[in-house]
Amino acid sequence: MQLTRRERREYLQREPRIETVMNSLQGLGTLPRAILYDVATAVALARKFNDRVVRPVYRDLDLRVLQDHEYLPHDFIRTANEWGLFSLWIPKLFGGGGLDLLSLYPFLEEIASVCVGLANVIGVHYLGIGTLSASWNVRLMDVIFRAVSRASRQQEACLISLAITEPLAGTDVEEPELLKRARVGTIATRVDGGYVINGRKVFISNGHVSTWHMVIAYGDRRNPLESSVIAAVKTGTAGFSFGTKEKKMGQRACVASELIFEDCFVPDALIGAAPNEFTSTVKSQQQIGQNIIDFVVSSSRAGVAAFATGAARGAYETALEFARRTHVRGELLINHQWAQIMLADMYTNANTARALYLESAYANALKGMFKPLYQWAIHAFTRRMPAWYFTVFCSPLLRLPAVTKRVKQHAFESYRDDDGRIASGWASIAKFSCSDLAMRNCDMAIELMGAEGLRHDGAAEKYLRDAKLLQIYEGTNQLNRLNLLKNMVVWNMPEARVFE
Amino acid sequence: MTAYPPELQAFQDLGASFARRELLENRATHDRYPFAPFWDGVMRRATELGFFGITLGELWGGSASDTAALVPLCEEISRVDASLAAIIFTNAAALEILNAAAESMDYATVFGKLSGEGVLPLAFQSYTCLGESVLPSVQPAGSGPTITGTVRNVALGGIARYAVVAAAGGDGSAAYFLADLNGPGVGVSAPVHCIGFRACPSADLTFDAAVVLPLGAPASGVELFQRMAQRLAPVAAAVLLGIMKGCFDEAYAYVQERRQGGRTIIDWPAVSTMLAEMSVDINLAERCLLDSLRGATVADARVLAIRLGEWACRCTTDGVQLLGGNGYMTDYGQEKRLRDARMARQLLGMPALRKQDAFNEQWRASGSVVPGERESPCPSGKDRVIL
Numbered sequence: 001m002q003l004t005r006r007e008r009r010e011y012l013q014r015e016p017r018i019e020t021v022m023n024s025l026q027g028l029g030t031l032p033r034a035i036l037y038d039v040a041t042a043v044a045l046a047r048k049f050n051d052r053v054v055r056p057v058y059r060d061l062d063l064r065v066l067q068d069h070e071y072l073p074h075d076f077i078r079t080a081n082e083w084g085l086f087s088l089w090i091p092k093l094f095g096g097g098g099l100d101l102l103s104l105y106p107f108l109e110e111i112a113s114v115c116v117g118l119a120n121v122i123g124v125h126y127l128g129i130g131t132l133s134a135s136w137n138v139r140l141m142d143v144i145f146r147a148v149s150r151a152s153r154q155q156e157a158c159l160i161s162l163a164i165t166e167p168l169a170g171t172d173v174e175e176p177e178l179l180k181r182a183r184v185g186t187i188a189t190r191v192d193g194g195y196v197i198n199g200r201k202v203f204i205s206n207g208h209v210s211t212w213h214m215v216i217a218y219g220d221r222r223n224p225l226e227s228s229v230i231a232a233v234k235t236g237t238a239g240f241s242f243g244t245k246e247k248k249m250g251q252r253a254c255v256a257s258e259l260i261f262e263d264c265f266v267p268d269a270l271i272g273a274a275p276n277e278f279t280s281t282v283k284s285q286q287q288i289g290q291n292i293i294d295f296v297v298s299s300s301r302a303g304v305a306a307f308a309t310g311a312a313r314g315a316y317e318t319a320l321e322f323a324r325r326t327h328v329r330g331e332l333l334i335n336h337q338w339a340q341i342m343l344a345d346m347y348t349n350a351n352t353a354r355a356l357y358l359e360s361a362y363a364n365a366l367k368g369m370f371k372p373l374y375q376w377a378i379h380a381f382t383r384r385m386p387a388w389y390f391t392v393f394c395s396p397l398l399r400l401p402a403v404t405k406r407v408k409q410h411a412f413e414s415y416r417d418d419d420g421r422i423a424s425g426w427a428s429i430a431k432f433s434c435s436d437l438a439m440r441n442c443d444m445a446i447e448l449m450g451a452e453g454l455r456h457d458g459a460a461e462k463y464l465r466d467a468k469l470l471q472i473y474e475g476t477n478q479l480n481r482l483n484l485l486k487n488m489v490v491w492n493m494p495e496a497r498v499f500e
Numbered sequence: 501m502t503a504y505p506p507e508l509q510a511f512q513d514l515g516a517s518f519a520r521r522e523l524l525e526n527r528a529t530h531d532r533y534p535f536a537p538f539w540d541g542v543m544r545r546a547t548e549l550g551f552f553g554i555t556l557g558e559l560w561g562g563s564a565s566d567t568a569a570l571v572p573l574c575e576e577i578s579r580v581d582a583s584l585a586a587i588i589f590t591n592a593a594a595l596e597i598l599n600a601a602a603e604s605m606d607y608a609t610v611f612g613k614l615s616g617e618g619v620l621p622l623a624f625q626s627y628t629c630l631g632e633s634v635l636p637s638v639q640p641a642g643s644g645p646t647i648t649g650t651v652r653n654v655a656l657g658g659i660a661r662y663a664v665v666a667a668a669g670g671d672g673s674a675a676y677f678l679a680d681l682n683g684p685g686v687g688v689s690a691p692v693h694c695i696g697f698r699a700c701p702s703a704d705l706t707f708d709a710a711v712v713l714p715l716g717a718p719a720s721g722v723e724l725f726q727r728m729a730q731r732l733a734p735v736a737a738a739v740l741l742g743i744m745k746g747c748f749d750e751a752y753a754y755v756q757e758r759r760q761g762g763r764t765i766i767d768w769p770a771v772s773t774m775l776a777e778m779s780v781d782i783n784l785a786e787r788c789l790l791d792s793l794r795g796a797t798v799a800d801a802r803v804l805a806i807r808l809g810e811w812a813c814r815c816t817t818d819g820v821q822l823l824g825g826n827g828y829m830t831d832y833g834q835e836k837r838l839r840d841a842r843m844a845r846q847l848l849g850m851p852a853l854r855k856q857d858a859f860n861e862q863w864r865a866s867g868s869v870v871p872g873e874r875e876s877p878c879p880s881g882k883d884r885v886i887l
Binding site: 448450477 | 843
């Protein structure tokens with residue numbers, strides 16, 4: 001071979017580097033094989049859940065909310081809770097089902113292939129879980145996650161929402177560079193024993209139906225990035241109330257709520273993260289703030305990409321079924337070559353989207369927030385030990401403040417900026433590409449189905465209404481394009497300026 | 501505003517003032533039909549102003565104008581709420597079938613029915629072209645022909661008294677008929693929930709040996725449809741252009757107010773570039789529409805309507821995006837425009853079929869063999885693929 005070891009090393013330093021763009025291949029060698037089994041289990045479970053629960057109700061539910069704006073999908077949530085879907089992906093360490101985290105994405109794709117709104121009801125709960133996890137406050141995680149798991153064995157679900165978007169700050173709060181200049185309005189003021197929160201949050205998915213709310217507030221409105229506070233606020237807390245329910249074009253099954261905080265006191269015990277809670281010689285407060293945002297959006301954007309893949313697939317499958325049974329100009333639509341080309345494109349789009357979100361999921365497992373869970377020893381330990389072991393022996397340890405402090409310090413200080421850059425970049429690629437592909441497929445499905453595609457009972461139009469939101473939330477697709485550029489393209493080009 | 505020829509400017513002014521006065525304030529409520537009352541008041545005032553009789557003969561109470569008069573009217577109305585423009589379009593499409601048929605036969609009986617109070621607008625399959633769906637069948641009978649079968653997606657099907665529907669004879673050839681929707685043997689479904697144009701509701705009609713009035717000669721359906729489509733294509737284009745303009749107006753106003761990242765969002769180049777894209781499409785569409793009205797071939801408007809369908813969908817998708825989360829909410833007009841654009845794209849039928857028809861027409865006009873009409877048998881010899 002005409003390649004020396006030195007040349008090999010040198011050539012592999014060129015962009016694109018394997019460790020940057022081939023996450024799945026890297027995962028082959030390092031990630032546990034049990035992932036595939038859990039993915040298959042999650043997909044099978046989702047298909048059964050779709051057949052038994054989602055398909056019978058999703059269209060009526062969509063119309064029901066249009067008819068009665070106050071309606072909330074409590075029945076669906078209760079059923080999903082009975083199926084254990086709100087705790088299945090919580091690690092066994094915290095009393096959950098312990099299904100592999102990567103399997104959550106294909107699960108969400110499956111549900112979204114029928115109804116993106118109902119997929120969001122489940123998915124956004126894990127966004128709340130992800131946000132608390134990103135704080136690495138294992139004591140609070142143990143308290144709240146165990147409450148969620150207990151609820152899954154009872155009648156009423158215990159859901160978690162993430163409250164970050166504000167009336168005057170939407171895209172801003174998703175990106176550290178913009179957050180520095182954002183006009184934030186939810187302020188956390190330090191008082192004895194905790195924080196007092198004042199302000200409003202809007203467009204909070206699952207707000208009205210959640211028990212816990214991970215509220216992102218800011219200690220200093222002029223310096224939000226370095227003063228971010230993650231507070232766990234329980235429904236019913238004094239000073240916290242619900243405002244309006246947004247009237248959305250799609251994803252109607254998942255309520256988007258306004259949350260109002262008026263002198264809402266949150267004790268220290270419910271603060272997930274706060275400025276200067278530990279002293280670090282390795283990372284600045286700004287870097288830690290950036291890490292938290294990166295942890296959250298890198299996992300959540302891959303989730304949005306999975307929703308989008310579901311929408312792209314659902315639109316394709318709907319159009320395919322239509323083409324198989326509909327005659328146009330005397331011939332089955334599926335035998336018109338122009339329709340065949342469209343269907344081939346739609347199939348391609350759905351599969352391209354899946355490949356992208358899986359790359360992002362692998363990036364999260366190898367370089368993102370999930371990384372510690374995939375270290376061989378930890379993975380094997382948490383998988384093989386019985387649930388009671390964690391409850392009896394680990395939970396009391398996790399409740400010790402010193403343990404949380406040590407875990408936080410280790411998690412943030414050992415986290416490599418390069419890893420964060422790659423995980424964040426891939427999450428953005430997946431998010432905007434998959435949602436754009438979803439919109440393309442939905443439009444093609446409607447076009448292919450003609451007047452039938454415009455009807456609610458034809459299903460295609462709902463995919464389009466649902467999919468549009470995927471281009472907006474978790475950072476608009478424009479923001480995600482710039483985030484990709486910042487993290488993957490110009491990251492080593494000092495002359496380049498992004499977000500300016 | 502689009503610089504229409506002087507003879508059309510009165511319709512433009514009328515559309516703009518009506519939209520501002522009657523449609524803007526309650527747009528979101530009107531859009532909730534059937535979960536909110538039908539906009540009878542708006543329909544009454546539109547009727548009083550003669551919106552539904554513009555192309556109807558003077559003898560029958562109309563103003564006998566050309567369909568070109570509908571272009572500025574529908575553009576301005578669509579800028580605010582395209583549902584009313586869809587009603588005007590639907591009625592005009594049905595009347596156009598009648599007008600075309602009347603050229604070869606005496607239709608005093610038919611038009612006499614239409615001059616009664618509250619008879620207009622007519623219902624019509626505005627989103628379907630012939631050949632796109634299975635037609636009901638026609639049987640001859642003593643009291644006139646009867647039709648049996650289902651006609652889906654009839655715009656205004658649950659609102660109008662009469663519908664113009666196509667049905668197939670024994671040899672499969674299509675012809676048009678006027679059906680009394682209150683007549684025996686006619687069933688009207690509940691309103692069909694559609695993505696947009698909710699205040700122009702559709703319904704499915706079922707006919708069980710229902711007596712109908714024939715329009716035009718037997719087997720003249722395709723010819724009548726093509727003629728109607730040619731004349732109504734500029735109106736379809738105008739509806740799409742109006743939606744695009746309304747979308748641009750709202751986005752432009754919003755981006756000058758909303759701040760992100762420490763500045764108004766119009767000052768972000770990514771945002772101003774999106775607006776520029778919308779503006780380019782709108783300017784080009786406006787110019788093409790005016791050209792088609794100024795004597796370019798009518799076929800140009802058919803092609804324009806197809807392309808504008810794509811532009812309007814892109815424009816309204818971006819229009820929602822520019823407003824971010826707010827654009828997705830019914831409190832703003834953008835999400836409705838996104839939905840209405842998908843409906844308007846389907847006016848006159850499936851875009852893919854319309855593209856092929858327009859292309860084939862060009863080939864025929866040039867004297868060439870139409871590629872779409874060549875058939876290539878599959879190896880199995882049983883099924884075939886249409887090229």
